[in-house]
Amino acid sequence: MDGLDGCGKDTHALRIKRLLETKGERVDIVSHPSKRLFGRLSKRFLEGEGNSARFLATVFFTADVLASVRRFKNRREGTTIFVRYLMGTAYLPRRLAPSGYTFFRRLLPFPDLALFIDIDPEVAIDRIERRDHKREMFETPEKLARVRDTATRLVSHEWEVVDNSQDGEQAFIEVEGILRKRGMI
Numbered sequence: 001m002d003g004l005d006g007c008g009k010d011t012h013a014l015r016i017k018r019l020l021e022t023k024g025e026r027v028d029i030v031s032h033p034s035k036r037l038f039g040r041l042s043k044r045f046l047e048g049e050g051n052s053a054r055f056l057a058t059v060f061f062t063a064d065v066l067a068s069v070r071r072f073k074n075r076r077e078g079t080t081i082f083v084r085y086l087m088g089t090a091y092l093p094r095r096l097a098p099s100g101y102t103f104f105r106r107l108l109p110f111p112d113l114a115l116f117i118d119i120d121p122e123v124a125i126d127r128i129e130r131r132d133h134k135r136e137m138f139e140t141p142e143k144l145a146r147v148r149d150t151a152t153r154l155v156s157h158e159w160e161v162v163d164n165s166q167d168g169e170q171a172f173i174e175v176e177g178i179l180r181k182r183g184m185i
Helices: 009-022 037-046 050-072 087-091 097-107 121-129 141-154 170-181
Strands: 027-031 079-083 114-118 159-163
Touching: 009 027, 009 079, 009 114, 009 170, 027 050, 037 050, 050 079, 050 087, 087 097, 087 141, 097 141, 114 141, 114 170, 121 141, 159 170
Parallel strands: 027 079, 114 159
Antiparallel strands: none
16 A cells, blocks of 8 residues: 555555454554564654665665565465555655666565555645654655655556545545455455
Protein backbone atom coordinates (compact mmCIF):
# COMPACT_ATOMS: atom_id res chain seq x y z
CA MET A 1 0.00 0.00 0.00
CA ASP A 2 1.42 3.32 -1.03
CA GLY A 3 0.45 6.97 -1.14
CA LEU A 4 1.42 10.45 -0.08
CA ASP A 5 2.12 11.42 3.50
CA GLY A 6 -1.22 12.03 5.21
CA CYS A 7 -3.30 9.95 2.79
CA GLY A 8 -4.32 7.32 5.35
CA LYS A 9 -2.04 4.40 4.43
CA ASP A 10 -1.55 3.19 8.00
CA THR A 11 -5.23 3.66 8.83
CA HIS A 12 -6.30 1.66 5.77
CA ALA A 13 -3.69 -1.03 6.47
CA LEU A 14 -4.99 -1.43 10.02
CA ARG A 15 -8.58 -1.65 8.80
CA ILE A 16 -7.64 -4.23 6.17
CA LYS A 17 -5.78 -6.21 8.84
CA ARG A 18 -8.83 -6.24 11.11
CA LEU A 19 -11.07 -7.26 8.22
CA LEU A 20 -8.79 -10.14 7.21
CA GLU A 21 -8.38 -11.27 10.82
CA THR A 22 -12.16 -11.61 11.16
CA LYS A 23 -11.85 -14.15 8.33
CA GLY A 24 -9.22 -16.07 10.31
CA GLU A 25 -6.21 -14.75 8.40
CA ARG A 26 -2.88 -14.06 10.11
CA VAL A 27 -1.82 -10.52 9.15
CA ASP A 28 1.31 -8.48 9.74
CA ILE A 29 1.72 -4.81 8.87
CA VAL A 30 5.16 -3.48 8.02
CA SER A 31 5.19 0.29 7.73
CA HIS A 32 8.16 2.18 6.33
CA PRO A 33 10.15 3.78 7.67
CA SER A 34 9.95 1.03 10.28
CA LYS A 35 10.98 1.10 13.92
CA ARG A 36 14.09 -0.94 13.09
CA LEU A 37 17.53 0.69 12.79
CA PHE A 38 17.42 1.63 9.08
CA GLY A 39 13.88 2.92 9.46
CA ARG A 40 14.77 5.07 12.45
CA LEU A 41 17.75 6.49 10.58
CA SER A 42 15.61 7.21 7.52
CA LYS A 43 13.03 8.97 9.70
CA ARG A 44 15.73 11.06 11.36
CA PHE A 45 17.02 12.28 8.01
CA LEU A 46 13.47 12.82 6.66
CA GLU A 47 13.06 15.32 9.47
CA GLY A 48 16.22 17.12 8.30
CA GLU A 49 16.84 19.52 5.45
CA GLY A 50 19.02 19.72 2.37
CA ASN A 51 20.42 17.35 -0.21
CA SER A 52 22.56 15.36 2.21
CA ALA A 53 19.59 14.63 4.46
CA ARG A 54 17.49 13.67 1.42
CA PHE A 55 20.19 11.35 0.11
CA LEU A 56 20.69 9.65 3.49
CA ALA A 57 16.93 9.35 4.06
CA THR A 58 16.68 7.62 0.68
CA VAL A 59 19.57 5.25 1.36
CA PHE A 60 18.26 4.22 4.78
CA PHE A 61 14.66 3.99 3.54
CA THR A 62 15.79 1.66 0.76
CA ALA A 63 17.77 -0.47 3.22
CA ASP A 64 14.73 -0.59 5.51
CA VAL A 65 12.43 -1.82 2.71
CA LEU A 66 14.98 -4.39 1.53
CA ALA A 67 15.39 -5.70 5.09
CA SER A 68 11.60 -6.03 5.39
CA VAL A 69 11.33 -7.93 2.12
CA ARG A 70 14.14 -10.26 3.16
CA ARG A 71 12.44 -10.86 6.50
CA PHE A 72 9.08 -11.81 4.93
CA LYS A 73 10.21 -13.26 1.59
CA ASN A 74 10.01 -16.93 2.54
CA ARG A 75 6.90 -16.64 4.67
CA ARG A 76 4.42 -19.32 3.64
CA GLU A 77 1.29 -18.43 5.58
CA GLY A 78 -0.63 -15.32 6.32
CA THR A 79 -0.68 -11.89 4.76
CA THR A 80 1.86 -9.11 5.02
CA ILE A 81 0.74 -5.57 4.32
CA PHE A 82 3.67 -3.37 3.35
CA VAL A 83 3.02 0.32 3.87
CA ARG A 84 5.25 2.48 1.69
CA TYR A 85 6.91 0.08 -0.66
CA LEU A 86 7.44 0.81 -4.37
CA MET A 87 5.98 4.30 -4.60
CA GLY A 88 8.66 5.59 -2.26
CA THR A 89 10.46 6.10 -5.56
CA ALA A 90 8.09 9.00 -6.30
CA TYR A 91 9.98 10.96 -3.64
CA LEU A 92 13.19 10.71 -5.68
CA PRO A 93 14.14 13.68 -7.86
CA ARG A 94 11.64 13.77 -10.74
CA ARG A 95 14.17 12.73 -13.38
CA LEU A 96 15.24 9.66 -11.35
CA ALA A 97 11.81 8.46 -10.22
CA PRO A 98 10.80 6.48 -13.35
CA SER A 99 14.08 4.55 -13.57
CA GLY A 100 14.08 4.07 -9.77
CA TYR A 101 10.55 2.68 -9.93
CA THR A 102 11.44 0.35 -12.82
CA PHE A 103 14.55 -0.88 -11.01
CA PHE A 104 12.74 -1.65 -7.75
CA ARG A 105 9.68 -3.03 -9.58
CA ARG A 106 11.99 -5.65 -11.13
CA LEU A 107 14.03 -6.23 -7.97
CA LEU A 108 11.28 -6.56 -5.35
CA PRO A 109 8.41 -9.03 -5.25
CA PHE A 110 5.26 -7.36 -6.54
CA PRO A 111 2.31 -7.53 -4.12
CA ASP A 112 -0.84 -9.52 -4.82
CA LEU A 113 -2.65 -6.21 -4.43
CA ALA A 114 -0.86 -2.94 -5.17
CA LEU A 115 -3.02 -0.23 -3.65
CA PHE A 116 -2.30 3.48 -4.09
CA ILE A 117 -4.23 5.74 -1.72
CA ASP A 118 -4.52 9.04 -3.56
CA ILE A 119 -5.21 12.35 -1.86
CA ASP A 120 -5.33 16.01 -2.72
CA PRO A 121 -2.10 17.53 -1.33
CA GLU A 122 -4.02 20.32 0.47
CA VAL A 123 -6.15 17.72 2.27
CA ALA A 124 -2.99 15.77 3.13
CA ILE A 125 -1.36 18.88 4.63
CA ASP A 126 -4.46 19.54 6.73
CA ARG A 127 -4.29 15.99 8.11
CA ILE A 128 -0.52 16.22 8.67
CA GLU A 129 -0.95 19.46 10.63
CA ARG A 130 -3.32 17.67 13.03
CA ARG A 131 -0.70 15.03 13.86
CA ASP A 132 1.57 15.25 16.84
CA HIS A 133 4.97 14.79 15.20
CA LYS A 134 7.76 16.74 13.61
CA ARG A 135 7.24 17.63 9.95
CA GLU A 136 9.27 15.77 7.37
CA MET A 137 11.07 17.40 4.46
CA PHE A 138 8.38 16.47 1.92
CA GLU A 139 5.44 17.63 3.99
CA THR A 140 4.67 20.92 2.27
CA PRO A 141 1.85 21.54 -0.23
CA GLU A 142 4.31 22.15 -3.08
CA LYS A 143 6.41 19.05 -2.42
CA LEU A 144 3.39 16.81 -1.92
CA ALA A 145 1.89 18.12 -5.19
CA ARG A 146 5.12 17.26 -7.01
CA VAL A 147 5.30 13.80 -5.44
CA ARG A 148 1.64 13.15 -6.26
CA ASP A 149 2.22 14.16 -9.87
CA THR A 150 5.21 11.80 -10.08
CA ALA A 151 3.39 8.94 -8.34
CA THR A 152 0.31 9.18 -10.55
CA ARG A 153 2.61 8.93 -13.58
CA LEU A 154 4.23 5.81 -12.13
CA VAL A 155 0.99 4.06 -11.16
CA SER A 156 0.22 1.58 -13.91
CA HIS A 157 -2.58 -0.81 -14.73
CA GLU A 158 -1.15 -3.08 -12.01
CA TRP A 159 -2.25 -0.66 -9.29
CA GLU A 160 -5.66 -0.07 -7.76
CA VAL A 161 -6.14 3.63 -6.98
CA VAL A 162 -8.49 4.85 -4.25
CA ASP A 163 -9.10 8.55 -3.61
CA ASN A 164 -9.12 9.34 0.11
CA SER A 165 -9.49 13.12 -0.19
CA GLN A 166 -12.88 13.10 1.49
CA ASP A 167 -13.39 12.34 5.15
CA GLY A 168 -15.69 9.44 5.86
CA GLU A 169 -16.09 5.83 4.91
CA GLN A 170 -16.24 6.02 1.10
CA ALA A 171 -12.56 5.23 0.50
CA PHE A 172 -12.62 2.17 2.75
CA ILE A 173 -15.86 0.95 1.15
CA GLU A 174 -13.98 1.13 -2.15
CA VAL A 175 -11.02 -0.77 -0.64
CA GLU A 176 -13.38 -3.47 0.64
CA GLY A 177 -14.88 -3.74 -2.86
CA ILE A 178 -11.42 -4.21 -4.35
CA LEU A 179 -10.62 -6.91 -1.78
CA ARG A 180 -13.88 -8.71 -2.60
CA LYS A 181 -13.31 -8.43 -6.36
CA ARG A 182 -9.86 -9.96 -5.90
CA GLY A 183 -11.27 -12.77 -3.73
CA MET A 184 -9.24 -11.67 -0.71
CA ILE A 185 -12.24 -11.46 1.64
